[in-house]
Amino acid sequence: MKSFKVAAFNAPLQEIDEPTPQPGGMQVLIKVRAAGVCHSDLHIWEGGYELGHGRKPLSLKDRGVSLPRTMGHETVGEVVAFGPDVKNSDRGGLKVGDVALVYPWLGCGKCPTCLAGDENMCLKPASLGVYCDGGYADYMTVPHPKYLLNLEGFDPVAAAPYACSGVTTYSALKKVEKDFDTPIVIFGAGGLGLMALSLLKAMGGKGAIVVDIDARKREAAEQAGALATVDGKAPDALEQLIRKAGEPIRAVIDLVGNAATAQLGFDCLTKGGKLVIVGLFGGGAPWALPLIPIKAITIQGSYVGNLRETQELLDLVRAKKIPPIPVTTMPLAKANDALTDLQKGKLVGRAVLTP
Template structure:
């Protein structure tokens, strides 16, 4: 099978042919249809994952079809369309696992970082950590939902979104644009914060009622003028400072959720936090039950990301463009 392999930090992906692997106990062999190119894949190559196991096949936004099942696996059946996510395995015994929050397991294993992922024609995956795709959901368009979609959907839920929430989304890229559409579909009012007004038309088309350009106004003050502030600020931008700048635009009891952040520490004003019971959290991806809910909600509301289909040999170019900040639409590797 044709495969892309991350061999070391600061090295481009190497392409090679490998034997199709066989699934072991509790595993399934998935014939891959598509794999999204995620910023986490770039982080792997840039050395931001000290737990990484090299060589490793990157990719955790995986969709495909179960081609074979290993010993002890009766579900999902061969022929089932499935997706696989960032979370590839867990200990199954700790308090977090038995409560269904495997993403918090201290011994979790990450697809494409310590386990071979989806930059290949086939992948062996843990049967308990693949998710059947809802009927009729396009597997190529659905690939980014396995991480970008899950991150946006679950981040909003963990932040306490309700149908009466005012939600401010910072950054309208791959994750941010999905967060906008999910929040609107959940009944919330949405404002989008960007550096310039260049993205205003697209934000309003997705359902945002307000657009705040930080080059023209202070984001916190602009949010405070929005009926007293945002109940939830969702930072999808790769900038910690952007989140901090908007933080005091929260309404009392409001929550800042970071799914994007930079290398700088998060510094927040303690007095406004104390006086208004403000909250801040970083939300990591999600557990298998969150993945099911994300896919079901996306299918029910016809929420799919915009993407560009590429071949596996184009992966290095897509990652390089991402590193330069010129990625455009989300790239999805497809296998014919």
């Protein structure tokens, strides 16, 4: 099979030809139909995260990410074969030839966190495409059939982003669901931001004001149903947010996660508001500490979502017939170009590789 691997940080992916793996134990072999290119892939490719305040960057090597590594955690594949230990009762109705979304945010599977269904929060992560090989390949093995969610009725390419941008935004939105009767603020109008707008409407939210420094992405957000948009670099961005909201802002979801967005997100919140940080662009916390208790602000991180939430998301998309976000399809051989385009901010929506 062919795969594209990170062999060295900040270096082009290497095209590798190797034998197609055979599934062992409870594994499932899939033929990859689509693999989304996520901003998190950039951090893996680049090797770390900026922490700001003069701190040493957080190295992915120090987090246990070893090379070479086949990236790709937004993967859709066709079931090719089950491992010898997989019984019919383990398959969840899946059979050879079915097309499924791969849930990638795996943990150790044994600790109390994993057993409670929150593998994405495990202290010994084994995420596919991060700690284990992922979908930038012709074929991929999945550790257990339970991590394959049937995509009957879905377009494989359009569905691939649900494994990350979809479940990430769904989980973040659930954290501010009590404030859906007022406009919320969303920072970032890339793949996650556009997904969040669609999901917010389907979940019964009043709507969102979207902040982005890219005029093309603000336009895409308006077309996707944003109540209004704001240029985050505008000198009066805070005043615009408050005016366009028309009422106190109680919830902000920051899908960018840098010092500027975190500061503006914090500043626009009313007393008792909540700032949910999802993005990993990097930097240091910018807030004046006394203002956190004075404003009684809740600052919460949100890291992807669990398997249950991913199934809830697919059920919601089916029930509400949520339209997919814009997708740019590129052949697997163009994986390096896709990463470069994402790095330079050229993409609107999501790039999806198709072997």
